[in-house]
Amino acid sequence: MAVRGSCITFSLENAKRRDNLEKRRQAYTIRNMGLLATDINYIKIFRLSEELIAQLEEDISPFLTPAKRRGGISNRNKILCTLAFFASGSYQKILGENVRTYISQASASRAIRTVVDAINQPDIIKKYIRFPVNASEREILKQKFYEKFKIPGTIGCIDGTLISMVRPKEHEERFYCRKGYHARNAVIINDPDLNIMHVDVTFGGATHDSFIFNNSYIKTHLEQLNNTGETVYLLGDSGFPLRPYMMIPCSNPEPGSREELYNNLHASARNTAERTIGILKGRFRCLLVHRVLHYDPEMVGKIIKACCVLHNICNRAGVPPVELPSYLQRQEDTFLQILQQGSQNSISDLDSGRLARSRLINRLWRGQNRQQ
Incomplete structure (x- = not known):
């Protein structure tokens, strides 16, 4: 029983370490996009405020597929990656040397396609672009x-x-x-x-x-x-x-x-x-x-x-x-x-x-x- 308890404790600690590593990885990804926790910097980098980004994520999340594996790119980071590309027009602006460790250009390109397809869903287009x-x-x-x-x-x-x-x-x-x-x-x-x-x-x-x-x-x-x-x-x-x-x-x-x-x-x-x-x-x-x-x-x-x-x-x-x-x-x-x-x-x-x-x-x- 003691051995079994030690194994459970070790597994929980290992899972916690993986979770912490994932949180740090996500945080590094965003920080290396230049993000600081203010609306001014959100708007400077992504053109939308943090509140508007959350609203956008809620709107398009039904059309986004969650990450299939641990360590995959979250929907929020797919959106941030896309917004940063739209704002700058350059992969290099959003994929610095440090970020490339976590998001390759190929992954960024896939993320952008996914988010663009989601925003182009008829329900989203009709909600925001409407002729009288x-x-x-x-x-x-x-x-x-x-x-x-x-x-x-x-x-x-x-x-x-x-x-x-x-x-x-x-x-x-x-x-x-x-x-x-x-x-x-x-x-x-x-x-x-x-x-x-x-x-x-x-x-x-x-x-x-x-x-x-x-x-x-x-x-x-x-x-x-x-x-x-x-x-x-x-x-x-x-x-x-x-x-x-x-x-x-x-x-x-x-x-x-x-x-x-x-x-x-x-x-x-x-x-x-x-x-x-x-x-x-x-x-x-x-x-x-x-x-x-x-x-x-x-x-x-x-x-x-x-x-x-x-x-x-x-x-x-x-x-x-x-x-x-x-x-x-x-x-x-x-x-x-x-x-x-x-x-x-x-x-x-x-x-x-x-x-x-x-x-x-x-x-x-x-x-x-x-x-x-």
Whole structure:
């Protein structure tokens, strides 16, 4: 019995040592990511606060497989590894020499794929990225846009951005953009508070914004609303087609004209699209053009959508934006000086769009004159 008791004691002590070793291993892993136990450092390294990370883990844990063996990477550390990669765009930033002892690059890559797949589950996407589907939601957006920018009927702003990636193994021509690199073209629609309501990553960098919009369910939805008589607009740049539900700037308006007034108000409101994309890329620098995502096109699309989900989580929680250093902003601007894309307009659609825009311009002009 004494021998049996000694064996049990030894086994318990051995198990305790293994547990302590595992706790130290997990702690070393996180510490070597640079983590200190403050929300400021969580946000600096992972872009989410500790509370938001816990919320994310709760959301996606049904879609994550727990570690199969003792010493495997926990779900929390898979999430931290993924967030650190999104924030920096570099494996080297999250895999220092000490960390590599515990998380190899191959393990980190698998962890990132697992978490990205979990965030891309339809239930998660629908929870955080949602285009207004009923009249009451649209009216709230119209009121917010009008209060901020004085353009009635607006529910969102739209813009496209290129996310660079390595050369794909198949259909390279679909992803080679006019700026001379391979990319996904992400078309994003935002609300006045810089939340992302819709992101389309279906097409490669060779595809124009106008084509992506013309082949989206958003266009069909807006057409249906317009046909019922509802006034509803997206605001886009001249790369998008002029439609009764898509307002783009007037070309070369006369100084002091009603068209110039319209353009000024349009530019002020549509600046939210540029700011939304700028904040998205500032937070998650894996999306910056010079980072170049080393994944296949499908995975690149999933990473973009995952970052959009996380952007909305941060934005709605009031997490402050992360400003890009000036040298990174210059690099981004240099690569992304995209030539104006010719939009695809049929004559009837173009005439309808011109008429709708003319009515809006006149309405804005009358409103301006009443205020004087």
